[in-house]
Amino acid sequence: MARIDEIAPDLFRICIYLPHIDLQFNHFLIRDEQPLLFHTGMRRMFPAVRDAVARLIDPASLRWISWSHFEVDECGALNDWLAIAPQAQAVCSQVGVLVNIEDFADRPPRGLTKDDVIDTGRHRYRYVPTPHLPHGWDAGVLFEERDGVLLCSDLFHQLGDVEPVTSQDVLGRWDTAVATYQNHPILMDYVPLTPATRRRLEELAALKPRLLAAMHGSSFAGDGAAALREAGDMLEKRLGADLC
Numbered sequence: 001m002a003r004i005d006e007i008a009p010d011l012f013r014i015c016i017y018l019p020h021i022d023l024q025f026n027h028f029l030i031r032d033e034q035p036l037l038f039h040t041g042m043r044r045m046f047p048a049v050r051d052a053v054a055r056l057i058d059p060a061s062l063r064w065i066s067w068s069h070f071e072v073d074e075c076g077a078l079n080d081w082l083a084i085a086p087q088a089q090a091v092c093s094q095v096g097v098l099v100n101i102e103d104f105a106d107r108p109p110r111g112l113t114k115d116d117v118i119d120t121g122r123h124r125y126r127y128v129p130t131p132h133l134p135h136g137w138d139a140g141v142l143f144e145e146r147d148g149v150l151l152c153s154d155l156f157h158q159l160g161d162v163e164p165v166t167s168q169d170v171l172g173r174w175d176t177a178v179a180t181y182q183n184h185p186i187l188m189d190y191v192p193l194t195p196a197t198r199r200r201l202e203e204l205a206a207l208k209p210r211l212l213a214a215m216h217g218s219s220f221a222g223d224g225a226a227a228l229r230e231a232g233d234m235l236e237k238r239l240g241a242d243l244c
């Protein structure tokens with residue numbers, strides 16, 4: 001059963017917690033004139049996420065379906081959504097369109113480049129490409145300008161069944177998650193540290209987000225710029241030994 005919380009005006013966090021991996025999966029619905037879903041969820045999660053969306057809007061009225069990078073929790077159920085929402089269009093990075101979605105999606109997608117905007121009516125979501133942050137060549141995030149919301153995908157990934165929104169130390173929780181995965185034989189190297197990592201985090205910090213809407217864990221309400229800059233320190237400290 002999904003938990004639904006309105007974490008910013010018209011922005012709903014639809015959370016499904018999987019106890020066996022101690023991880024929340026958050027899907028964000030923007031209830032606006034042209035509804036936007038950020039993260040489709042996995043295919044097997046589709047019925048639960050669809051039913052949660054149906055408590056907020058008619059799922060058939062979805063107009064935009066977006067995500068950060070090509071992984072099943074980000075966009076695995078894309079075609080299930082396209083099947084029930086005839087006006088909906090997939091929208092992601094140009095790279096994502098070229099390397100995956102043009103073939104993967106059952107209808108033609110829309111590709112975004114830097115500063116392209118998805119206008120949902122009351123809200124405008126600006127696209128910021130972030131290749132390889134948190135991971136994936138095709139990665140990017142959306143920034144809502146009026147309320148300062150950054151839909152930040154796997155950035156600030158936290159373990160556990162945590163509260164919808166917090167002003168507490170999400171960076172410490174992300175550090176714990178990175179450390180836990182680094183010590184895992186399969187999940188290690190989840191976040192690459194590259195020469196561009198700092199610069200991309202700084203680009204996001206310059207947006208001065210006031211809410212970091214994380215895919216896994218609590219959304220962070222507070223000084224998002226400071227948290228993003230400190231994230232660079234954390235990643236270098238935690239992963240820097242891997243640089244050569």
Ligand SMILES: [Fe+2]
Pocket residue numbers: 069071134135154
């Ligand atoms: Fe991911």
Ligand SMILES: [Fe+2]
Pocket residue numbers: 073074153154215216
């Ligand atoms: Fe994820």
